[in-house]
Amino acid sequence: MAANGNAEFSFAKHGSARNGLSKIQTQKNGICHDDSAPPVKAQTIDELHSLQRKKSAPTTPIKGTEGAFAALSEEERQKQQLQSISASLASLTRETGPKLVKGDPARKSETAKGHAVHHHYHAPTISVSDSSLKFTHVLYNLSPAELYEQAIKYEKGSFITSTGALATLSGAKTGRSPRDKRVVRDETTEDDLWWGKGSPNIEMDEHTFMVNRERAVDYLNSLDKVFVNDQFLNWDPENRIKVRIVSARAYHSLFMHNMCIRPSPEELENFGTPDFTIYNAGQFPCNRYTHYMTSSTSIDINLSRREMVILGTQYAGEMKKGLFSVMHYLMPKRQILSLHSGCNMGKDGDVALFFGLSGTGKTTLSTDHNRYLIGDDEHCWSDNGVSNIEGGCYAKCIDLAREKEPDIWNAIIFGTVLENVVFDEHTREVDYTDKSVTENTRAAYPIEYIPNAKIPCVGPHPRNVILLACDAFGVLPPVSKLSLAQTMYHFISGYTALVAGTEDGIKEPQATFSACFGAAFIMLHPTKYAAMLAEKMQKHGATGWLVNTGWSGGRYGQGNRIKLPYTRKIIDAIHSGQLLNATYKRTEVFGLEIPIEIDGVPSEILDPINTWSDKKAYKDTLLQLGGLFKKNFETFTNYKIGKDNKLTDEILAAGPNF
Ligand SMILES: Nc1ncnc2c1ncn2[C@@H]1O[C@H](COP(=O)(O)OP(=O)(O)OP(=O)(O)O)[C@@H](O)[C@H]1O
Numbered sequence: 200m201a202a203n204g205n206a207e208f209s210f211a212k213h214g215s216a217r218n219g220l221s222k223i224q225t226q227k228n229g230i231c232h233d234d235s236a237p238p239v240k241a242q243t244i245d246e247l248h249s250l251q252r253k254k255s256a257p258t259t260p261i262k263g264t265e266g267a268f269a270a271l272s273e274e275e276r277q278k279q280q281l282q283s284i285s286a287s288l289a290s291l292t293r294e295t296g297p298k299l300v301k302g303d304p305a306r307k308s309e310t311a312k313g314h315a316v317h318h319h320y321h322a323p324t325i326s327v328s329d330s331s332l333k334f335t336h337v338l339y340n341l342s343p344a345e346l347y348e349q350a351i352k353y354e355k356g357s358f359i360t361s362t363g364a365l366a367t368l369s370g371a372k373t374g375r376s377p378r379d380k381r382v383v384r385d386e387t388t389e390d391d392l393w394w395g396k397g398s399p400n401i402e403m404d405e406h407t408f409m410v411n412r413e414r415a416v417d418y419l420n421s422l423d424k425v426f427v428n429d430q431f432l433n434w435d436p437e438n439r440i441k442v443r444i445v446s447a448r449a450y451h452s453l454f455m456h457n458m459c460i461r462p463s464p465e466e467l468e469n470f471g472t473p474d475f476t477i478y479n480a481g482q483f484p485c486n487r488y489t490h491y492m493t494s495s496t497s498i499d500i501n502l503s504r505r506e507m508v509i510l511g512t513q514y515a516g517e518m519k520k521g522l523f524s525v526m527h528y529l530m531p532k533r534q535i536l537s538l539h540s541g542c543n544m545g546k547d548g549d550v551a552l553f554f555g556l557s558g559t560g561k562t563t564l565s566t567d568h569n570r571y572l573i574g575d576d577e578h579c580w581s582d583n584g585v586s587n588i589e590g591g592c593y594a595k596c597i598d599l600a601r602e603k604e605p606d607i608w609n610a611i612i613f614g615t616v617l618e619n620v621v622f623d624e625h626t627r628e629v630d631y632t633d634k635s636v637t638e639n640t641r642a643a644y645p646i647e648y649i650p651n652a653k654i655p656c657v658g659p660h661p662r663n664v665i666l667l668a669c670d671a672f673g674v675l676p677p678v679s680k681l682s683l684a685q686t687m688y689h690f691i692s693g694y695t696a697l698v699a700g701t702e703d704g705i706k707e708p709q710a711t712f713s714a715c716f717g718a719a720f721i722m723l724h725p726t727k728y729a730a731m732l733a734e735k736m737q738k739h740g741a742t743g744w745l746v747n748t749g750w751s752g753g754r755y756g757q758g759n760r761i762k763l764p765y766t767r768k769i770i771d772a773i774h775s776g777q778l779l780n781a782t783y784k785r786t787e788v789f790g791l792e793i794p795i796e797i798d799g800v801p802s803e804i805l806d807p808i809n810t811w812s813d814k815k816a817y818k819d820t821l822l823q824l825g826g827l828f829k830k831n832f833e834t835f836t837n838y839k840i841g842k843d844n845k846l847t848d849e850i851l852a853a854g855p856n857f
Pocket residue numbers: 555556557558559560561562563564575576593594595596597604748749760761762763764766
């Protein structure tokens with residue numbers, strides 16, 4: 200082939216070629232055929248197109264006895280499902296919900312297996328005030344392929360990237376809006392929840408919630424179609440929560456398809472009434488004249504009604520983290536601890552939790568080629584062990600590189616939602632270094648896109664609890680072993696440091712303290728979660744660690760971020776047990792136990808003082824950070840943690856001392 204590359208195409212090969220091109224052979228009857236394959240069965244183009252799509256056969260036979268819908272005919276089941284969705288979408292001022300019809304309104308008739316099934320088609324031009332007369336089309340649990348088509352046809356800014364992911368834009372908001380998150384304060388929540396200074400639960404009253412709910416529902420019903428996802432949260436079958444997400448964008452529907460647990464067709468048949476419902480009317484603002492509203496964005500949680508309303512932001516992370524907040528309320532009521540953490544498991548069943556604020560490395564470090572991934576962001580720790588709340592991962596993409604994070608890179612394929620990235624107009628290759636839209640670029644993919652995901656996403660009790668901090672001050676050691684009291688101190692503190700906006704020239708690190716490494720999502724007082732964590736760690740003999748995934752050799756601007764391969768070696772040494780029995784020395788100010796050496800990590804970086812050329816600057820910065828920790832912890836000094844005063848006193852003493 201190489202020597203005679205054109206041989207296959209040589210005219211000389213065909214005998215008749217020498218005498219010019221061969222004559223076209225027609226069949227005996229003289230009719231010219233352009234191929235030999237049998238003709239299509241269809242008589243018309245419409246019929247041909249109808250053959251292209253077939254109705255999938257039921258994967259499981261409808262079960263005999265169990266389940267509320269078991270004995271129903273398919274038609275009856277569909278009717279009940281639509282009734283349930285109609286009830287979800289019902290205005291609170293009308294007696295009945297909207298009239299619903301399944302399917303895409305743009306498709307005048309749905310054909311299946313050659314038989315035309317005529318749906319009622321109603322033009323989307325019917326006046327909004329007549330919404331009780333019009334039909335709302337419901338696109339129910341569409342597949343990723345169908346959602347791609349919806350997004351590309353109808354949502355500006357949707358494109359297929361060179362690796363098959365769906366690139367989308369989340370609109371004006373490219374991150375969460377914690378100051379617009381409100382929780383209804385009523386008899387149920389008055390005593391249970393954490394209110395007031397420091398709490399993420401900004402209050403609203405029931406009536407205002409209803410006003411916003413009505414606004415969202417009216418908006419959704421005014422559309423010619425809405426997406427409905429019925430899915431699950433929590434892989435622990437005993438504590439699984441059924442969620443329904445009603446949204447207006449294919450982007451939102453695909454995002455939740457990826458992030459929540461996907462029901463099997465059989466589970467969907469028996470879904471019944473959801474435990475919690477989200478109304479995502481994110482394209483539509485809230486009314487600024489409404490009581491409590493301080494911007495045009497409002498994310499409202501009503502725990503009594505088990506509903507959440509989103510107005511004025513299309514950032515999909517609001518749905519994910521809104522549901523996480525709900526779990527932070529529901530799970531502790533069942534003595535289950537909810538955690539803002541990643542989680543993975545070694546070959547011999549050793550489980551590690553990775554806590555940390557946004558961008559500290561939960562997703563990056565829990566996605567480890569040598570370990571099973573249980574989940575990257577939200578977990579429960581019950582008496583049975585750990586379980587992932589979600590069915591997908593939500594990875595930061597800024598500066599993503601194949602060599603550094605191969606599993607995440609390889610997960611960005613067909614089905615994955617890629618938010619706010621920039622790509623080449625023609626090749627559709629994504630430039631992960633481009634921050635033109637936002638620095639918070641993200642990929643949302645189903646967890647099974649990670650090859651060593653552990654499905655079902657559950658595991659035994661954790662052996663290691665790793666607290667991640669991205670310390671832009673550059674003074675925390677790359678790793679320290681913590682006592683239980685220190686673990687609690689750092690868990691309650693929830694420290695990380697971000698670097699303020701680079702455009703305006705400010706290069707000062709900004710310390711952030713977020714209780715339980717997730718103050719934006721907790722619902723009860725932080726000490727409630729801390730007490731549960733302490734009890735579980737003690738009971739199951741877990742060891743706490745503090746890992747700095749931030750700066751070394753100076754603060755931001757002078758030093759550099761600790762190299763990811765070094766952090767991975769440190770994490771390996773924790774998992775393997777090597778670090779448990781290493782030789783330690785104690786640091787000044789924070790009183791942290793730091794190891795002398797770790798395989799594959801230069802020993803001099805283990806004590807940060809060695810990496811700073813200006814020792815005085817190091818000491819000053821260390822004291823500066825210590826001071827910030829002390830100040831932050833003042834609000835917790837009057838709280839008791841657990842039954843025992845001993846632990847409370849120990850925790851208070853476990854912070855920086857100077
Ligand atoms: N030494 C390091 N350790 C961990 N991550 C690092 C390190 N150096 C650079 N990084 C980068 O920091 C980022 C960590 O982000 P990651 O997605 O893991 O955050 P996260 O904790 O999961 O946050 P979120 O809760 O917002 O999802 C990644 O982009 C990763 O490439």
